[in-house]
Amino acid sequence: MKEIVLGLLGLGNIGGGVWDLIREFGDETAKRTGVKLRVKKALVLDKKIHGGKEVPDEVLTTDKNDILEDPEIQIVCEFLGGEQPAASMMLRALENGKSVVTANKMALSLHFDELRAMSQKTGAGLYYEASVGGAIPIINAIQSPLIANHLEQIMGIVNGTTNYILTRMAAEGAEYETVLKDAQRLGLAEPDPTADVEGYDAAYKLSILGSIGFHTRVRVENVYREGITKVNSEDIAFGREMGYVLKLLAIGKDNGESIEARVHPVFLPADHPLARVDGSLNAIYLYGHSFKDMMLEGRGAGDAPTASAIVGDIIQAAQNAVHPMPVMRENPLPVADDWYSKYFIRMKAKDEPGVLAEVAGLLAKEKISVSAMMQKDAGPDGKATLIFITHSAPEKAMQRAMNSLNPEITKVENVIRVEE
Numbered sequence: 001m002k003e004i005v006l007g008l009l010g011l012g013n014i015g016g017g018v019w020d021l022i023r024e025f026g027d028e029t030a031k032r033t034g035v036k037l038r039v040k041k042a043l044v045l046d047k048k049i050h051g052g053k054e055v056p057d058e059v060l061t062t063d064k065n066d067i068l069e070d071p072e073i074q075i076v077c078e079f080l081g082g083e084q085p086a087a088s089m090m091l092r093a094l095e096n097g098k099s100v101v102t103a104n105k106m107a108l109s110l111h112f113d114e115l116r117a118m119s120q121k122t123g124a125g126l127y128y129e130a131s132v133g134g135a136i137p138i139i140n141a142i143q144s145p146l147i148a149n150h151l152e153q154i155m156g157i158v159n160g161t162t163n164y165i166l167t168r169m170a171a172e173g174a175e176y177e178t179v180l181k182d183a184q185r186l187g188l189a190e191p192d193p194t195a196d197v198e199g200y201d202a203a204y205k206l207s208i209l210g211s212i213g214f215h216t217r218v219r220v221e222n223v224y225r226e227g228i229t230k231v232n233s234e235d236i237a238f239g240r241e242m243g244y245v246l247k248l249l250a251i252g253k254d255n256g257e258s259i260e261a262r263v264h265p266v267f268l269p270a271d272h273p274l275a276r277v278d279g280s281l282n283a284i285y286l287y288g289h290s291f292k293d294m295m296l297e298g299r300g301a302g303d304a305p306t307a308s309a310i311v312g313d314i315i316q317a318a319q320n321a322v323h324p325m326p327v328m329r330e331n332p333l334p335v336a337d338d339w340y341s342k343y344f345i346r347m348k349a350k351d352e353p354g355v356l357a358e359v360a361g362l363l364a365k366e367k368i369s370v371s372a373m374m375q376k377d378a379g380p381d382g383k384a385t386l387i388f389i390t391h392s393a394p395e396k397a398m399q400r401a402m403n404s405l406n407p408e409i410t411k412v413e414n415v416i417r418v419e420e
């Protein structure tokens with residue numbers, strides 16, 4: 001039996017979950033894999049506060065060098081969160097020839113090149129399955145069993161908090177603020193929800209998926225990002241009448257000339273596989289030239305599901321002489337700043353002749369054609385609600401059309417992209 005000595009950086013939610021899984025299931029995992037895991041040290045800020053886990057005193061340390069500089073420790077597992085000091089600690093571990101396992105999408109996305117380069121230089125492995133999709137083995141799937149494919153599309157629900165909020169808004173007709181408060185009370189949203197609801201978390205994850213899936217560096221600053229804070233129950237209800245379900249998606253597409261990388265709310269046809277992924281679940285839909293389409297679904301967060309992916313990575317790190325390292329294209333494609341999409345437009349307009357013709361005319365000027373239209377009678381304010389679904393059109397053309405509408409006559413309430 002091979003014994004592998006581990007050092008854990010951080011013993012919070014995820015670090016504690018990994019500690020528990022190794023303690024409870026380590027013997028069984030050892031029987032199955034021939035790898036016995038031993039946690040030698042765990043880095044904490046304060047030895048008295050470490051998530052209430054029964055961790056022996058001699059394992060706890062407040063000195064990072066007890067892990068990063070100890071030659072006996074072969075694998076360093078990083079669960080601190082945030083960009084720094086997590087990234088520099090991972091870099092140092094790799095420099096010292098230790099494989100690194102991390103769940104940290106932010107540090108990984110921002111320091112992907114340096115970490116990859118150091119891993120290549122020293123031959124130490126870099127594993128990050130848990131950084132996207134929690135328990136879902138999406139990184140492994142892209143890098144190993146699906147490697148003989150040209151990936152054309154990656155579309156994912158990669159943030160459980162926003163999926164939970166949108167699912168409840170749709171089921172109850174409730175407004176965003178009400179459901180957000182409830183999610184915070186239930187511990188499903190952070191006290192400061194910005195990273196989730198503004199799409200930053202999903203953008204980091206897309207940057208990782210896009211970089212490995214399209215073999216082109218997708219930097220997070222090049223990911224178009226829009227969150228769910230402007231969505232309201234009216235949009236969801238009108239979308240449903242037209243056969244759509246609203247999701248916050250991370251979308252990556254290789255269109256042959258550029259890579260599309262965007263995070264924003266999307267209306268999906270109700271029969272799309274992603275449309276039925278509800279609550280806090282995550283799912284990633286892929287299209288590859290050989291396997292065609294596929295969807296992986298599961299728990300994207302939580303200590304135990306995330307620990308499942310992490311311990312899987314640790315075993316791979318322990319067993320693999322050669323670790324999976326994404327190979328980048330020789331001629332990388334640029335990340336697109338314009339793309340084609342269909343659109344759902346909701347506007348309020350004066351209930352008078354000529355309004356529809358004006359809107360249709362402005363859309364036509366940008367060569368945007370309408371595939372469906374719905375009108376709701378004017379309310380007490382004398383304004384009718386108009387909903388348009390367009391055919392596929394460039395994003396920039398749509399923005400120009402919306403900016404050219406006369407706000408005295410028509411007020412655009414929301415524009416939501418529609419994917420098929």
Ligand SMILES: NC(=O)c1ccc[n+]([C@@H]2O[C@H](COP(=O)([O-])OP(=O)(O)OC[C@H]3O[C@@H](n4cnc5c(N)ncnc54)[C@H](OP(=O)(O)O)[C@@H]3O)[C@@H](O)[C@H]2O)c1
Binds near residue numbers: 302306
């Ligand atoms: N939570 C999830 O469901 C989930 C799922 C997938 C991936 N992840 C990723 O996993 C990572 C950890 O998340 P988490 O939920 O476990 O966060 P967490 O509960 O806040 O745990 C982080 C721990 O690291 C400690 N820490 C921070 N800086 C430190 C330092 N310089 N030295 C020593 N200890 C330090 C913190 O101590 P204090 O508490 O004293 O500050 C805390 O105990 C993040 O990158 C996150 O994105 C989380």
